[in-house]
Amino acid sequence: MIEKIRIKEVASYDTTGIDVNLSKINYIYGSNGTGKTTVSELLRNSDNQKYSSCNIEWKQGSSNFDLYVYNRNFVHENFNIRNEIKGIFTLGKESTDILASIDEKIKDAEKHQDRIGNLERSITEKNEQLEIIKTNFTNHCWDLKQKYDENFKEAFTGLRNNRERFMEKCLIEAENNNNELYTYEELNRRVESVFKNPRVKIRPIPKVQYDRSLEEQAIFQTKIIGKKDLDIARLITELNISDWVQQGHRHMEGTDGICPFCQQELPGNFKEKLDEYFDETYTEQIHNLDSSIEKYERDTFGFFEQYNFLITEDIPFINKGRITSLVEIMNSTYKENIQLLERKRNEPSRSIELSSITSYLEQIKSEVKQANLQISELNRVIDNIKEEKEKLIKDIWRFIVEENKSNYENHISNFGRENKALEGMKRSQDGQKGHKKRLEEEAIELQNQLTSVLPSIHEINTLLKSFGFTNFQLAESDEQGNYKIVRENGEGANETLSEGEKTFITFLYFYQLINGSNDQDKVNTARVVAIDDPISSLDSNILFMVSNLINNLKKKVRSNDTNFKQLIILTHNVYFHKEISFNKEHGSKKLNDETFWILRKTDNTSQITKYEENPIKNSYELLWKELKENQNSITTPNIMRRILENYFKFFGNINVEKVIEGFPNEDKVACNTLLSWTHDGSHQINDDLYVDSNQEANKAYFDVFRKIFINSDHESHFNMMMGDVECQVEEDVTEDLAENELKEGLKQAAASVR
Secondary structure, X not given: OEEEEEEOOEOOEOOOOEEEEOOOEEEEEEOOOOXXXXXXXXXXXXXXXXXXXXXXXXXXXXXXXEEEEEOHHHHHHHOOOOOOEEOOEEXXXXXXXXXXXXXXXXXXXXXXXXXXXXXXXXXXXXXXXXXXXXXXXXXXXXXXXXXXXXXXXXXXXXOOOOHHHHHHHHHHHHXXXXXXXXXXXXXXHHHHHHHHOOOOOOOOOOOOOOOHHHHHOHHHHOOOOOOOOOHHHHHHHHHOOHHHHHHHHHHOOOOOOEOOOOOOEOOOOXXXXXXXHOOHHHHHHHHHHHHHHHHHHHHHHHHHHXXXXXXXXXXXXXXXXXXXXXXXXXXXXXXXHHHHXXXXXXXXXXXXXXXXXXXXXXXXXXXXXXXXXXXXXHHHHOHHXXXXXXXXXXXXXXXXXXXXXXXXXHHHHHHHHHHHHHHHHHHHHHHHHHHHHHHHHHHHHHHHHHOEOHHHHHHHHHHHHHOOOOOEEEXXXXXXXXXXXXXXXXXXXXXXXXXXXXXXXXXXXHHHHOOOEOOHHHOOOOEEEXXXXXXXXXXXXXXXXXXXXXXXXXXXXXXXXXXXXXXXXXXXXXXXXXXXXXXOOOXXXXXXXXXXXXXXXXXXXXXXXXXXXXXXXXXXXXXXXXXXXXXXXXXXXXXXXXXXXHHHHHHOOOOHHHHHHHOOHHHHHHHHHHHHHHHOOOOXXXXXXXXXXXXXXXXXXXXXXXXXXXXXXXXXXXXXXHOOOXXXXXXXXXXXXXXXXXXXXXHHHHHHHO
């Protein structure tokens, strides 16, 4: 299951964005334009760079669930003018025993997955315990280093600034050092004679090496452009816009033939020409460029890391200040080169030349060479005391081993015990993974015996006929595994389907798809389903049919015996929302496995509100709720118009124009503007009408809106709906009763106005 959806910095969602905590069944209501499609598109394409600031948080153990999303883009992708539709594999029903075996294996695999998850948590905890044991031992070792560092620093050379390496040295010496044990006083006297009087022999500095060919790769100077022998190549070359065109070419995907820059319709074969222009040679050069940049970054950065010891460690005969200065210059040059390479990556047609660090490198090599000459001479001089120093160092470490004996023994005991348990957990986890994989492979093998695309054709055609769609149906395509839409005479019907027919068959296709899969190996996987406004372009009869299908899907989600784990429904239609969310037993109360949300757009920014009960009760009440909670929306004037239309015209048959005759002249203009739409007669309570507005205009409209109720002697109704008086309509009064009383009151008011 999905635990949370986080959306920000995309479309109408600002940098704060919204967080939507989900349950099993989730209802998200919002008018057109409030941001519902952005939610569903995030679910469909969460990997798209467009949603890089957004996030989908899955419940632990649910990341392998399949996510199915129905929205308008699903319709466009699956039902275009081509005749073939990708087939849906479903399990056949001819073998109850095999189906039962598949279910049993899948359930057993899920049990193994639960065990794997538990083992993963235990392994993580055990690794944390081992890290604590290791850290404690490291600290004990470091305490000894600090205690004896001043007198035994020659024995600790190369380890004095690294806790980890010092601890590892302690372990190695504890296991291998069998020298005779001397007292601290004896060792200290020997240090004076061996280390402090004569100088200690020094290891030569490793030779500094760097591959200068990294800076001179030919691809950096190569101008990468598209194929030249095309009609569009000449113009691109003359204008030197290859990089700009290439960026547009990347953004053309998913634009439905619209230019991503000027938003004009592109010529029919324009994309094919660009595909040919940016041919395989261009792609290979880009790949070569990326590889060369990565190699330069990796190897040059690795060079700095490899020789960082020249400035971090105390090395005799090295001019540390000069080396540090040279490294800083080289590092600065490297960073400038990285910026050049980034420009080259973004503008492949650019030719660049990297600044070389080899001149500074030669100076460092010279410094190292001179230091090594001095080291070699020193070592030659003191070769006669080499054996004494080596023996003294071993004896010092034998003393450290003895000082650290109890800490070492505790560490070995505790670490060994916990590590043994860890290894056992890992072996058990590997075993569980093996069992799970075997069960999944066996389930797939059984599914392959039963899966077919033909049952889906029969199921969809049966639903079409039951809903009254008899002039077209699905048939098996000549291309194996695909469908086609045909008329009764067998002719293709894709291009002649109405919007309603297209929408309905697409939804039936989706409904069948979530019960199967386009992939034969994923017929019975766990899945999450999201549905965004499935009733667009459908008449009211089909609305109830679709609602019935979704209510059946809700039952499957709530059942623990199906592979449907979660459902997310987004809609702008009040009646559809009521059909799928109404509960006969609990009314508008929220069940434990449900969430209710309303999306709104204020100041062109999408916001979401969570409700502890179903907020959609009837359309008239919803309009007042929207007005009361959000008076600064761009839809506020439209909401007030729809309230007046329903209250005065549809319920009371009151002539509002007579009501506003008593208004002052300065208010009549605002009144007429607010009411002018009612003369059209084409708007209904659920129409979505966009009106450009602002907060000042909204306040003026609201003042006039309130005065209309006051001047018509209906101020009490205004106060009741806005919540300004204590007397409220009881929540348990049914919608029909409230509506009938409202109509009767308005009829009486209408008589007094006439």
